[in-house]
Amino acid sequence: MSVIGFDIGNENCVIAVVKQRGVDVLLNDESKRETPAVVCFRGEAAVPWGQQDPEVQNELKLLPFETSEGKDGGILIHLKYLGEARTFTPVQILAMLFSNLKDITEKNLEIPVTDCVIGVPSYFTDLQRRAYLDAATIAGLKPLRLMHDCAATALSYGIYKTDFSKTGPTYVAFVDIGHCDTQVSIVSFEAGHMRLLSHAFDSSLGGRDFDDVLFVYFAKQFKELYNIDVYSNLRASIRLRTACEKLKKVLSANAEAPLNIECLMDEKDVKGFIKREEFERLASGLLERISVPSRKAMADAGLSVRKIHSVELVGSGSRIPAISKLLSSLYGKEPSRKLNSSECVARGCALQCAMLSPVFRVREYEVQDAFPFSIGFSLDGAQISTGSNSILFPKGQPFPSTKVLTFQRSNLLHVEAFYANPNELPAGVSTKISSFTIGPFQASSNEKARIKVKVQLNLHGIVTVESAMLVEDHIDDSARRG
Template sequence: MSVVGFDLGNESCIVGVARQRGIDVVLNEESKRETPAIVCFGDKQRFIGTAGAANSTMNPKNSISQIKRLLGRKFADPELQNDIKAFPFGVSEGPDGFPLVHVRYLGEERSFTPTQLLAMVLSNLKAIAEGNLNSAVIDCCIGIPVYFTDLQRRAVIDAATIAGLRPLRLFHETTATALAYGIYKTDLPENDQLNVAFVDVGNASMQVSIVGYKKGQLKMLSHAYDRSLGGRDFDEALFKHFAAKFKEEYKIDVYQNARACIRLRVACEKLKKMLSANPEAPMNIECLMDEKDVRGFIKRDEFEQISAPVLERVKGPLEKALSEAGLTTESLHFVEVVGSGSRVPAVMKIITEFFGKEPRRTMNASECVARGCALQCAILSPTFKVREFQVNEGFPFSVALSWKPDAQNNESQQTVVFPKGNPMPSIKALTFYRSSTFAVDVLNVDTDDLQITHKISTYTIGPFQSSKGEKAKLKVKVRLNIHGIVSLESATMLEEEEVEVPVSSTSEVPKDATRMETDDAPQDPASSSANPS
């Protein structure tokens, strides 16, 4: 049985596998540890991963990247609309309100959903793992951002199903990092709690978590994030700076040429990395556009000045995570930084000043999520014997049920079934007294994140008929599964004997999705009950 962890990055992906001696990050066909998350469509074939990245410069309009940003989001989402402006490929609104990506493939125009594109990326990662293990890969653990919505989590599971994978768990990237950090520590305290802050600045988002460690366990104390603050925002600041500069000096407008845009963005990313290690850096691009060679130069101070709007937002998630954990900077023992964007010196300076202590880089900044996912997969798999280590994960959002009372009253009633920080997985039971079929809405509540949709799904319970001729007593089970997906699992009419009542969902999901019911991992679910009238 395979034990594999996938880190699905916005820019690149990493595959970790469990072996008897530990966790290895496997190499792709080009002997690289990172595989670009790109699908490039050609006239005769498609190229995925490293091959896709190699063809993307020559075929920008048919090279799809940043798939993670498109996944499970409405086309009208303001954040998605902002992202689309920078994409060289075409994106339109599908008939169900979700985005469709348009490419030219095998000589004709084709449309793909983000779920289908992610399935292609996962198929490539699966092939890399299988080539390394020399065995079939089915069971896996997939890393996802903590801010992924119910719809985005379902989309990842659908993509994995299409790729022939069975996710044992969708694992939060912050928790994967915390597990990879803590499981090897032999000096964790038995009684006192070791508090560690993890700051992950990736390509497109920033996530902060504060974790409490004791011997043989970790507890997630708080999550905070900015879903649009990452390394690519620094690249974009440099891109706009040099695009304006070249227009003035060389009279060329890179915005008019998709290939020139990609080449300049690649050069800006390299320049950012050079500025992380040097106080100044040059830029030279041959034949950028209109057969003109361009040259530029920038100092780190100037780079930080043009990146000021991005840097100002770094402090927000740090403050929120510390506040929600109920801790002070003095009660934090260590600060760990990971992610490609964390290498920017100005970001490190803000983190250092906020926490009042020097951040550490104990783990590989790019590989820790894949390693944590592979460890979690090993823990859930019966194939491997892993050191006893308990992961106490909390759900990052508050989920409530809403319904209308039996009486002719338009005002809905609402109760929070899974408060923020609720253990995952978990089952709650509610008792309803009803005389006919009724609808229940599942809602996200108490969130200040404007990108989180209020309504998750609607369930219709019924039809049913009480033999006593009065209101039936119904027991409804609500499940928060191991992936962080909420569903009404069952409804039972409680009379002399229990009678199952039909439960149907009218969730708003993309129509291409291949549905698969996933069983929770064998953990003891938390259970409680409430009695709405």
């Protein structure tokens, strides 16, 4: 049996496996270490349209297919498959992607694969986490844990290091600038132990936003010079975005770069040119946003920048020199790029899978993650007080974690879990999590039954009601007679 780590990126996926001599990244059918996070259907692409949520609308504009709103309020994806119009849910599409990754893994290892750990952004909601688990299960996988991306990166960084201070914790900041998001975590390392102190994020700021700066710049330029409107042509827009992404990488190593595309639109060849200085000026607003989650992570961890031993910079959007310069100014030290920016999450997930698997032996190493949101509970619409407030699992709570609630009821219990602080969530996310109906309970007397309910924030970061039991108050004979 093998233990697998999956990093499901917005653009690409990486598969890692723990073997006797370490962690290997598997090659796909094209002998590449990264597999596109794409499910292909033969047929014509449609123009996207969809839901009213601004974040959803922004995403749908970038996708070459039609969508609609399902009966449950979710998204339905309309595609042509084998000559017929079909409708799929995002979970079904994600399950197809997992199935492909599972096939790649089994071809490499030549054995069946089930156990895995999957990397997810720390800002994922309960609903998104459940969707990942459902999709993986449909694909025949058994996720042992959904692991936060920065936690996986920190594990792949810390488990092999032997030079941590023996007089106290070593604090490291992990900055992950992915294709569509930015995540920052502060981690405390000691011998045989790592503890996540804080998570912060911008769920709508990543490398593609810097690509978009170049896209808008050249789209305007080509309108003026060639009288073509790339916004009106989906194929031209995709080609220009692809060229801008490559141009961004060239600017990472050069002070200036040209852009040339043959037959972009209306059979016209186009040429452009930009200096890195101009690119950084155009992206100044994005660069300012990069510092926000870093400052927030530091504040939530209760640390000053002087306490930070090193800053580890990863992710596909991390190669922009201006970002390194910004982080150097913020933390007072040059960010390190010693980790493989595209593989560290998958490697950390594979290591965690080995630790959780009952059939694999690895060195003793404790991973203690923290949950980024506050979770409260309500009973019949009224918030449940737990001490001085209604928060059952506070922000920064280590998890998995279990709490026991006690109620006195003579009928059914209707309990709801919710995110207690909307300001902690990504924009537009509902505060509702789950609702649970417990009972009915019948006490031995006419009085209300006393019920103990065990609530868990589990290893996946999902809220569950583990059990509910009736507690009988036993009164001995002497008490009765007295």
